[in-house]
Amino acid sequence: xxxxxxxxxxxxxxxxxxxxxxxxxxxxxxxxxxxxxxxxxxxxxxxxxxxxxxxxxxxxxxxxxxxxxxxxxxxxxxxxxxxxxxxxxxxxxxxxxxxxxxxxxxxxxxxxxxxxxxxxxxxxxxxxxxxxxxxxxxxxxxxxxxxxxxxxxxxxxxxxxxxxxxxxxxxxxxxxxxxxxxxxxxxxxxxxxxxxxxxxxxxxxxxxxxxxxxxxxxxxxxxxxxxxxxxxxxxxxxxxxxxxxxxxxxxxxxxxxxxxxxxxxxxxxxxxxxxxxxxxxxxxxxxxxxxxxxxxxxxxxxxxxxxxxxxxxxxxxxxxxxxxxxxxxxxxxxxxxxxxxxxxxxxxxxxxxxxxxxxxxxxxxxxxxxxxxxxxxxxxxxxxxxxxxxxxxxxxxxxxxxxxxxxxxxxxxxxxxxxxxxxxxxxxxxxxxxxxxxxxxxxxxxxxxxxxxxxxxxxxxxxxxxxxxxxxxxxxxxxxxxxxxxxxxxxxxxxxxxxxxxxxxxxxxxxxxxxxxxxxxxxxxxxxxxxxxxxxxxxxxxxxxxxxxxxxxxxxxxxxxxxxxxxxxxxxxxxxxxxxxxxxxxxxxxxxxxxxxxxxxxxxxxxxxxxxxxxxxxxxxxxxxxxxxxxxxxxxxxxxxxxxxxxxxxxxxxxxxxxxxxx
Numbered sequence: 001x002x003x004x005x006x007x008x009x010x011x012x013x014x015x016x017x018x019x020x021x022x023x024x025x026x027x028x029x030x031x032x033x034x035x036x037x038x039x040x041x042x043x044x045x046x047x048x049x050x051x052x053x054x055x056x057x058x059x060x061x062x063x064x065x066x067x068x069x070x071x072x073x074x075x076x077x078x079x080x081x082x083x084x085x086x087x088x089x090x091x092x093x094x095x096x097x098x099x100x101x102x103x104x105x106x107x108x109x110x111x112x113x114x115x116x117x118x119x120x121x122x123x124x125x126x127x128x129x130x131x132x133x134x135x136x137x138x139x140x141x142x143x144x145x146x147x148x149x150x151x152x153x154x155x156x157x158x159x160x161x162x163x164x165x166x167x168x169x170x171x172x173x174x175x176x177x178x179x180x181x182x183x184x185x186x187x188x189x190x191x192x193x194x195x196x197x198x199x200x201x202x203x204x205x206x207x208x209x210x211x212x213x214x215x216x217x218x219x220x221x222x223x224x225x226x227x228x229x230x231x232x233x234x235x236x237x238x239x240x241x242x243x244x245x246x247x248x249x250x251x252x253x254x255x256x257x258x259x260x261x262x263x264x265x266x267x268x269x270x271x272x273x274x275x276x277x278x279x280x281x282x283x284x285x286x287x288x289x290x291x292x293x294x295x296x297x298x299x300x301x302x303x304x305x306x307x308x309x310x311x312x313x314x315x316x317x318x319x320x321x322x323x324x325x326x327x328x329x330x331x332x333x334x335x336x337x338x339x340x341x342x343x344x345x346x347x348x349x350x351x352x353x354x355x356x357x358x359x360x361x362x363x364x365x366x367x368x369x370x371x372x373x374x375x376x377x378x379x380x381x382x383x384x385x386x387x388x389x390x391x392x393x394x395x396x397x398x399x400x401x402x403x404x405x406x407x408x409x410x411x412x413x414x415x416x417x418x419x420x421x422x423x424x425x426x427x428x429x430x431x432x433x434x435x436x437x438x439x440x441x442x443x444x445x446x447x448x449x450x451x452x453x454x455x456x457x458x459x460x461x462x463x464x465x466x467x468x469x470x471x472x473x474x475x476x477x478x479x480x481x482x483x484x485x486x487x488x489x490x491x492x493x494x495x496x497x498x499x500x501x502x503x504x505x506x507x508x509x510x511x512x513x514x515x516x517x518x519x520x521x522x523x524x525x526x527x528x529x530x531x532x533x534x535x536x537x538x539x540x541x542x543x544x545x546x547x548x549x550x551x552x553x554x555x556x557x558x559x560x561x562x563x564x565x566x567x568x569x570x571x572x573x574x575x576x577x578x579x580x581x582x583x584x585x586x587x588x589x590x591x592x593x594x595x596x597x598x599x600x601x602x603x604x605x606x607x608x609x610x611x612x613x614x615x616x617x618x619x620x621x622x623x624x625x626x627x628x629x630x631x632x633x634x635x636x637x638x639x640x641x642x643x644x645x646x647x648x649x650x651x652x653x654x655x656x657x658x659x660x661x662x663x
Contacts (some may be wrong), residue, residue, distance in 0.1 A: 392506025456576030459614025
């Protein structure tokens with residue numbers, strides 16, 4: 001019988017061809033012993049199949065090494081592979097069994113024809129069955145049951161790599177991303193050092209990538225795996241089976257796949273809440289049993305009891321790196337933007353893929369022709385719009401996005417309040433200069449956000465002022481639904497607040513907490529557990545307010561109800577007074593759109609209605625509907641009828657003095 005040795009030359013063959021030859025010669029060796037068994041001829045017991053593994057590292061010999069197979073176990077594996085690879089093999093098995101109805105390998109046949117036989121080879125804890133290299137079929141006994149090689153192992157022996165079909169739905173390959181930033185590449189090198197440092201056989205440490213940047217974390221993990229010669233697979237924690245038996249089977253399959261493919265695993269725990277202890281325990285079991293190169297992706301730091309965890313913070317690119325990315329992506333147009341990039345970087349905290357996507361979407365080829373056709377102003381506006389769209393937070397279940405249309409002219413306030421609001425807008429616009437070029441951000445990263453408290457009675461213009469600021473700054477405005485944020489369950493309010501701030505952070509959206517005293521109220525003396533957790537919610541909120549880099553606006557009808565510690569952290573406090581007669585007249589002059597037909601309306605007389613701007617808007621809108629029904633312009637009589645309805649709604653008496661001389 002011919003058998004490959006380390007002296008055989010394969011320099012003129014591809015590895016694939018040489019691997020096939022090695023495999024088929026091993027199959028031929030087993031076939032020869034089957035023929036001798038069928039013929040009743042004596043078998044040599046000193047003729048092992050792999051006395052010396054070929055130096056080329058063929059798949060068959062790698063499996064024997066990977067899974068620590070004995071010579072007898074190795075022979076069983078080749079016996080099972082032969083049925084799939086050689087059409088004559090089934091007949092040989094039948095003849096060796098002396099039974100044409102049994103054209104398949106069995107443990108009894110292996111004991112009869114292979115050297116160095118031992119009964120333990122097919123025990124559940126031995127390599128062949130533990131690693132599911134072969135499967136035992138149905139039969140009256142173990143020695144007479146059919147044996148079949150696992151399909152993944154068969155393809156591997158043939159030199160074909162593919163993901164085990166039993167892992168489909170659990171793991172997916174993670175492709176390598178483009179060039180990483182210097183700060184991200186530093187994390188890649190740190191992970192590679194953790195996995196390649198000298199050890200005494202200890203289990204590899206588990207790098208834990210911490211942060212909200214899911215895409216970036218996956219790119220770093222893929223690059224780190226490639227750095228040490230591995231491919232990366234991604235597994236969401238949510239797909240882990242909950243039963244111990246199923247989890248153990250999954251762990252073994254992954255361990256086998258990691259060996260066959262040279263793979264690392266990233267377990268994605270980003271969607272796990274801190275309170276989800278049951279699901280995290282499954283992740284911990286996977287990490288502790290699987291061994292090998294494994295990473296965790298989490299939003300918060302976590303620990304494992306039986307493996308060393310090394311936490312690495314993954315953040316968005318620093319401002320300087322973002323600026324460089326913009327310059328690279330915009331090419332020759334970047335120097336022409338006259339400082340616009342500084343404002344974009346200061347306002348939008350974007351990841352590298354998002355920056356590239358914005359530039360590709362706005363102008364795939366920004367060149368002289370594009371600039372001639374569109375101009376720099378349009379390019380600046382398009383970049384800003386695209387940044388807003390890409391960074392728009394996903395807050396639909398916790399907040400309402402308001403499309404800002406009100407302008408400074410629509411806002412009727414005393415001059416002092418107007419000046420304060422314009423100063424708020426000024427500080428938002430000039431953050432890039434003061435925090436960046438003038439170095440204030442280097443002194444401290446706390447308190448860099450801009451917070452404002454708008455206090456005053458209902459209808460005095462607080463929400464409109466927030467809308468005016470959003471319109472003037474060309475930013476998104478989100479009105480936080482406190483009924484969805486505040487929860488009676490412990491920890492849920494903080495979780496919702498974290499979602500609000502984390503989602504808004506990327507685009508620097510303006511957050512409007514309406515009737516903020518409901519959640520920003522005074523911290524109370526701790527008398528029971530409910531008081532303690534309520535105070536924790538306020539403290540957490542104060543912390544996030546200081547850390548938030550955007551503009552947060554709080555409105556309240558009861559300023560005195562707010563926590564004093566909270567008020568100290570507010571940069572601007574704007575009181576919205578009840579409008580006097582002159583201001584009410586100005587509101588009436590602007591309340592109707594130019595397209596609305598009107599007849600003989602007297603703003604001075606209308607200003608005698610002693611109501612706030614919100615009520616004035618309701619009255620004007622109701623009057624317009626009444627006039628439309630009459631197919632006539634809006635008149636004082638329509639407004640009178642509308643005012644009577646509004647006053648009744650707010651349970652206030654409409655006096656004769658207010659409407660004298662109207663009709």
